[in-house]
Each structure stands twice: as structure tokens, then as C-alpha cells.
Amino acid sequence: MCIFILSLFSSASFAQDSTNKRINQLTDKRINGLTNKQINKRVKIIAATNIIGYSGAMVGLYSAWYKNYPQSNFHSFNDISEWQQIDKIGHAYSAYAESKASMELWRWTGIDRKKRIWIGGMSGAFYQTVIEVLDAYSAEWGWSWGDFGANILGSGMLVAQELAWDEQRIQFKFSFHRKSYSDPSLNQRSDKIFGKSTAERFLKDYNGQTYWLSVNLKSFFPKSRIPAWLNISIGTGAEGMFGANENIGKDDNGNVNFYRPDIKRYRQWYLAPDIDLTKIKTNKKGLKLAFTLLNIIKFPMPALEYSNGKFRFNAIAF
Numbered sequence: 001m002c003i004f005i006l007s008l009f010s011s012a013s014f015a016q017d018s019t020n021k022r023i024n025q026l027t028d029k030r031i032n033g034l035t036n037k038q039i040n041k042r043v044k045i046i047a048a049t050n051i052i053g054y055s056g057a058m059v060g061l062y063s064a065w066y067k068n069y070p071q072s073n074f075h076s077f078n079d080i081s082e083w084q085q086i087d088k089i090g091h092a093y094s095a096y097a098e099s100k101a102s103m104e105l106w107r108w109t110g111i112d113r114k115k116r117i118w119i120g121g122m123s124g125a126f127y128q129t130v131i132e133v134l135d136a137y138s139a140e141w142g143w144s145w146g147d148f149g150a151n152i153l154g155s156g157m158l159v160a161q162e163l164a165w166d167e168q169r170i171q172f173k174f175s176f177h178r179k180s181y182s183d184p185s186l187n188q189r190s191d192k193i194f195g196k197s198t199a200e201r202f203l204k205d206y207n208g209q210t211y212w213l214s215v216n217l218k219s220f221f222p223k224s225r226i227p228a229w230l231n232i233s234i235g236t237g238a239e240g241m242f243g244a245n246e247n248i249g250k251d252d253n254g255n256v257n258f259y260r261p262d263i264k265r266y267r268q269w270y271l272a273p274d275i276d277l278t279k280i281k282t283n284k285k286g287l288k289l290a291f292t293l294l295n296i297i298k299f300p301m302p303a304l305e306y307s308n309g310k311f312r313f314n315a316i317a318f
Helices: 002-022 036-064 082-109 113-121 123-136 145-165 184-194 198-204 285-294
Strands: 170-176 209-216 230-239 248-250 256-259 266-275 301-307 310-317
Touching: 036 082, 036 123, 082 113, 082 123, 082 145, 082 170, 082 209, 082 230, 082 285, 113 123, 113 145, 123 145, 145 170, 170 230, 184 198, 184 248, 209 266, 266 310
Parallel strands: none
Antiparallel strands: 170 209, 209 230, 230 266, 248 256, 266 301, 301 310
């Protein structure tokens, strides 16, 4: 991972050196409002931030999660049918969100537009693929081509839009609500497989997650009177999942300790308005960056839901 980041740093530095030569070594020449010296300094800061931050996160993840499970040789497994594919959408979203954050950091450096898009934009896919490698050496999981493909799709969605439009007209967004059930056995099962804390549920409980594609209408119809901040979004989620493929649980000895095939597993689809925070005008750079990063979260709004062959209206969908 460090080698990858260093290669990005070297590429950015080389690009900047080439830029320096093209402007005849004039150190006071400004690119994107920054001098060459300022750009080089910022490149070093972001490169170091990536190396230290991500390496630390991976060490923490391995210590908290992977080291507690048995290890094996590199292997793969097919999990495409699990969790109604919500976990695959989650992989695409994670890669998109990480790529977006990384690209904004590289934008701050002032490097060339296309290099910023490719270096930052594909970071999410790389970060997620490192986790896939850890899975591949864990006896209870394995390398998932479905996850890998979703990672590429998420980052590719960001890169393609930046190259084509220099903006994200179609935002990938996320919302979550913690699930609680009147049946104690379902709450106990959720605690066991998804975790007890809200942070664990946020990451693992696919029953409470909804993923959205939020389209900015004004971007596609610039001459219309549609408010610049108004989006229309399509979301998807799933319910009734208390196991990867079926609602059956077993203990370490293979004995069934949870058996609820009566609970239906089903997909949900949503149609809802949304707000594009990046279209809110402000002269404060801090607020602009905050709006850009927060825009990966779906704004709570009314929504029309389709599930189990029926339509229903939700006053607030989140």
C-alpha cells in the first residue's frame, strides 16, 4: 500500500517537475492560484497523510477484526447471492465515497486536473481491494470477485463523471436507521451477527441500510427554472435478512440455534426528492469542502416505496 501511495506521490511530483520545465523554471508562476513551491509542498502533505492515515487504519482493522479469526492460504469464494446483494452495493458506495474524499484532497494540492481525477478517483477501489486481500487470507471469507467488481464500479462512476462533466451530476448516497424488533429473538440474532453498538450496526446491518443514486436535474437541464439544489433520487434496500442466504443460524458445533424461514426476505425501492449540498452558494472554503463531503449522505425527505408488490408512502425516508 505504501509503495502504491509513494508511486502516486512520485507521479505527481514528476508531473509537477515537467510543469516547472514548461514554464521555464519560473518559481513565481501560479497554477490554480498556487506557486510551484506551494503545490509541491501540498503534494507531500497529502501523500504523507495517505500513507500514515490509511496504513494506521489497516493496522487497526487487522488487529480488531482479522487477527481474531483463523488464517488460510489465498483463496476465493462466490458470495454474489448473499444479503440480497446489498453488501455489493455497499462496496460500490464505499469505493465511491473514499475516492471522492481522496480526489478533493488531491484537488487541494493544485496538481493537473486529470492526474487529480485518476489518482484520487481510483484510490477508493485500491483501498477496498486491500481489504479484499485480507479477506482472501481469512479462513471464514475469501477473495470475492463480486466485491472487487463493485469496488471498480464505485470508483469508476466518480472518475467517469469527472472526466466527462468535471462534476458529479449523479451522486452515490447512503442512509441508515437502526432496526429494532418487537420479537426479542430477532433483536438477539441481530446483536449476534450485526453487533450491539450503533457503529457496528451502521457497518454490518444490511436491513437498516439504504443506497441512493441522486440526480441533479439542473445539471442536465441548465436552461430550466429547476432550483440548482434540487435532486431526484432512486434508492434501494432490503428487509428480513438474519443470515447471508437464509434465516437460519448455527452454533460452533453445527447445531441450529436460530430457525426463522417464516420471515420473508425482500427488496425495497424508493423514489424521493433530495438536496445537493454542493449547489448551496457560499464563499467559505471550509463550508464548500464540508458540503462536498457531506453530500454522500442522503438528506431525509418524504419517499414513495415499492416493496412486496405494493406501494407505500413514507413521510421521512432515511
